[in-house]
Amino acid sequence: MDMFLQLLVIGLAVGSIYALVALGFVLIYKSSDAINFAQGEFLLVGTYVCLTLITAYGIPFIPALLLTLIFSALLGWAIERVVLRPFIGEPVISMIMATIGLSSLMAGFVHLFWGTSTRVFPTIFPDAPVEIGPIVVSQVYIWSLFTVLALLAIFTLFFKYSKMGIAMRATADDQQAALSMGISVKKVFAVTWGISAIVSAVGGVLLGNINGVNSSLAAIGLKVLPVALLGGLDSIPGVIVGGFIIGILESLAGGYLDQQLGGGVKEVVPFIVLVLILMFKPYGLFGKREIERV
Amino acid sequence: MRSPFVSECGEFRTSYRQDMALYKVPRIRYRVYGILLLFALLPWVVSEYATSLATLCAIASIGAIGLNILTGYTGQISIGVGAFLGVGGYTSAVLTSTLGLSFWISLPLAGLVTALVGALFGIPSLRLKGLYLAMATLAAQVIILYTINHWDALTGGTGGMILSRPTLGGYSFDSEMSYYYLTLAVLVFVYIFTSNLFRSRTGRAFVAVRDRDLAAEVMGINLFRYKVLAFAISSFFVGLAGALMGHYTMVISPEHFEIGVSIEYLAMILIGGLGSVVGSIFGAIFITLLPVFLREVINTAAVYLPQVTEHFGALHQIIFGAIIILFLIYEPEGLAKIWRNIKDSCKLWPFSY
Numbered sequence: 001m002d003m004f005l006q007l008l009v010i011g012l013a014v015g016s017i018y019a020l021v022a023l024g025f026v027l028i029y030k031s032s033d034a035i036n037f038a039q040g041e042f043l044l045v046g047t048y049v050c051l052t053l054i055t056a057y058g059i060p061f062i063p064a065l066l067l068t069l070i071f072s073a074l075l076g077w078a079i080e081r082v083v084l085r086p087f088i089g090e091p092v093i094s095m096i097m098a099t100i101g102l103s104s105l106m107a108g109f110v111h112l113f114w115g116t117s118t119r120v121f122p123t124i125f126p127d128a129p130v131e132i133g134p135i136v137v138s139q140v141y142i143w144s145l146f147t148v149l150a151l152l153a154i155f156t157l158f159f160k161y162s163k164m165g166i167a168m169r170a171t172a173d174d175q176q177a178a179l180s181m182g183i184s185v186k187k188v189f190a191v192t193w194g195i196s197a198i199v200s201a202v203g204g205v206l207l208g209n210i211n212g213v214n215s216s217l218a219a220i221g222l223k224v225l226p227v228a229l230l231g232g233l234d235s236i237p238g239v240i241v242g243g244f245i246i247g248i249l250e251s252l253a254g255g256y257l258d259q260q261l262g263g264g265v266k267e268v269v270p271f272i273v274l275v276l277i278l279m280f281k282p283y284g285l286f287g288k289r290e291i292e293r294v
Numbered sequence: 295m296r297s298p299f300v301s302e303c304g305e306f307r308t309s310y311r312q313d314m315a316l317y318k319v320p321r322i323r324y325r326v327y328g329i330l331l332l333f334a335l336l337p338w339v340v341s342e343y344a345t346s347l348a349t350l351c352a353i354a355s356i357g358a359i360g361l362n363i364l365t366g367y368t369g370q371i372s373i374g375v376g377a378f379l380g381v382g383g384y385t386s387a388v389l390t391s392t393l394g395l396s397f398w399i400s401l402p403l404a405g406l407v408t409a410l411v412g413a414l415f416g417i418p419s420l421r422l423k424g425l426y427l428a429m430a431t432l433a434a435q436v437i438i439l440y441t442i443n444h445w446d447a448l449t450g451g452t453g454g455m456i457l458s459r460p461t462l463g464g465y466s467f468d469s470e471m472s473y474y475y476l477t478l479a480v481l482v483f484v485y486i487f488t489s490n491l492f493r494s495r496t497g498r499a500f501v502a503v504r505d506r507d508l509a510a511e512v513m514g515i516n517l518f519r520y521k522v523l524a525f526a527i528s529s530f531f532v533g534l535a536g537a538l539m540g541h542y543t544m545v546i547s548p549e550h551f552e553i554g555v556s557i558e559y560l561a562m563i564l565i566g567g568l569g570s571v572v573g574s575i576f577g578a579i580f581i582t583l584l585p586v587f588l589r590e591v592i593n594t595a596a597v598y599l600p601q602v603t604e605h606f607g608a609l610h611q612i613i614f615g616a617i618i619i620l621f622l623i624y625e626p627e628g629l630a631k632i633w634r635n636i637k638d639s640c641k642l643w644p645f646s647y
Contacts, residue, residue, distance in 0.1 A: 035425050083619055086622075086623045087622070090626075092371070092424040092425055092428075093365065093371050093564075093568075094622055094626065096371060096425070096428055097560060097561070097564050097618060097622060098618070098619055098622050100557055100560070100618065101561075101614075101615040101616070101617075101618030101619040101622070102615060102619065103615070104557070104611050104612075104614050104615030104618070105611070105612055105614075105615030105616055105619070106615070107611050107615075108608045108609065108610070108611030108612030108613075108614075108615060109608070109612060111605075111607060111608035111611065112605055112608040112609070112612070222432065222436075222553075225429055225432065226429075226433075229426075229429060233425075261444065264440060264443065264444065267436070267440065268436055268437060268440040271432070271433040271436040271437055272433070272437065274429060274430075274432075274433045275418075275430065275433045275434075275437070278418050278421075278422060278426060278429065278430050278433070279418060279421075282421060282422060282426055
């Protein structure tokens with residue numbers, strides 16, 4: 001039972017980070033109907049920038065994080081501008097291939113600048129583990145959970161009340177109508193990619209704190225697909241639920257099935273879930289049911 | 295002056311047979327024979343190393359043509375080619391090494407098993423398309439690779455498997471030249487099959503499904519049947535390529551079939567030209583030779599900039615990504631279109647219109 005609770009809490013914490021990264025994915029899908037296979041690389045770049053600012057330049061964590069976020073926003077904006085804009089309205093495969101090309105490009109630059117060896121993130125959160133009843137949890141997990149919940153709340157409010165948030169929702173709903181109401185769709189896209197890069201960077205910093213930083217961190221970019229799809233590709237509440245479900249399933253599978261099946265079950269569980277969702281509920285739990293059926 | 299490349303005037307077709315011919319003008323037919331002859335003579339002219347590169351290109355071409363049938367002609371994106379190559383390679387490995395079957399039986403069987411697995415993962419295509427189908431095939435990639443990694447008893451897990459070169463009678467295909475001819479023969483078969491496929495009822499149905507699936511269904515095309523069939527045919531060729539690759543390198547392990555391989559194959563058909571058989575071959579050659587070419591460039595540059603050699607992997611990734619994006623933006627129809635442009639301007643020379 002203790003083990004179960006332990007795995008549950010870890011699953012929740014990791015799941016919240018998945019939710020955060022998936023949020024970036026869903027934002028892009030919502031506003032521009034594009035999918036970003038380079039999400040993992042956004043995360044990687046953000047993490048490395050933050051790490052470099054802290055270790056090489058000795059900047060304290062909070063200012064370093066702020067600088068990272070500014071950098072990520074600019075990066076996201078620039079990439080939308082240079083790489084993605086020609087593909088507005090192009091077939092899906094062009095979009096998929098463009099972001100795949102982008103991910104290769106970014107991964108290459110990360111290798112070039114930061115190498116491939118694993119680096120340890122300087123401890124930001126206190127080391128001492130927290131005991132909640134029978135469960136012992138490292139503080140990083142708790143902080144991650146709270147950070148993510150806070151960010152998700154901020155974004156929910158942002159979408160509901162801010163002018164930009166409303167413009168983004170309008171664009172997501174109907175680009176033509178938004179344009180005719182005087183919303184600059186191009187600006188919305190730019191902001192979307194910026195925000196997407198920001199949330200990825202936060203997710204990366206949190207994950208880097210838990211596991212250390214190396215290029216395999218980018219694999220989360222693919223794991224986010226099942227998360228987003230489970231919740232519904234265009235649903236922000238769905239992302240939270242999807243993230244938690246996948247995180248917990250992964251953690252439980254890792255805890256209970258790894259001995260029986262010889263390791264690595266963790267990696268494959270989200271994709272088995274993905275197949276099942278696609279088979280039975282392709283629009284996810286909260287997604288709009290407007291998938292083109294054939 | 296008459297164009298030395300093509301002359302299409304004065305061709306009168308007097309029978310349906312002539313009208314249906316794959317190459318309607320004799321001159322084009324002779325050109326195809328000529329190109330084939332060039333490829334056949336290649337290993338006699340170039341070094342053994344170049345022959346081995348040509349073999350790799352031929353194997354990649356087989357897989358790329360397979361993927362193009364699915365993605366280029368039928369419009370179904372697949373990010374699972376790497377895993378399907380693995381299914382082909384491992385099937386052949388198990389059949390020849392563990393069960394002791396002959397290569398000549400195991401090669402088509404590898405294709406068939408891969409076709410079955412491909413069709414299985416093609417079943418969701420009934421309900422999904424575009425992005426959603428891409429995710430389903432991505433899941434196929436991860437799940438198949440996991441199975442290969444963990445079904446130790448059958449596949450040897452991460453250790454991989456050893457294969458042997460095929461023999462025919464007393465003759466063994468263990469030289470570079472002989473294996474090159476073997477793959478070239480398979481490639482010619484795949485090329486002819488695919489070129490003819492798209493002149494047949496099935497091929498036209500594939501294209502109809504790609505262009506407008508609902509209209510295709512209205513016209514009486516059984517969407518489910520043709521979509522699964524496209525997955526099966528495509529996977530058959532990919533399986534052949536996997537098996538050929540396995541017997542060529544003589545050792546296979548899971549890391550030969552990772553998602554990066556799937557992406558390379560997607561890049562091949564994209565850079566070559568979606569929906570073009572020749573384009574698949576161009577793309578396969580381009581992507582296979584890219585690292586070789588880059589290695590040469592870096593070796594040359596290393597004389598002046600010694601630190602550049604250790605960044606080979608990173609530079610390769612950057613150039614690979616940049617090429618994909620640039621092709622998508624500036625020449626979405628790929629090398630096949632560039633080749634057509636060259637032919638057209640030769641045909642029209644000296645007039646530019």
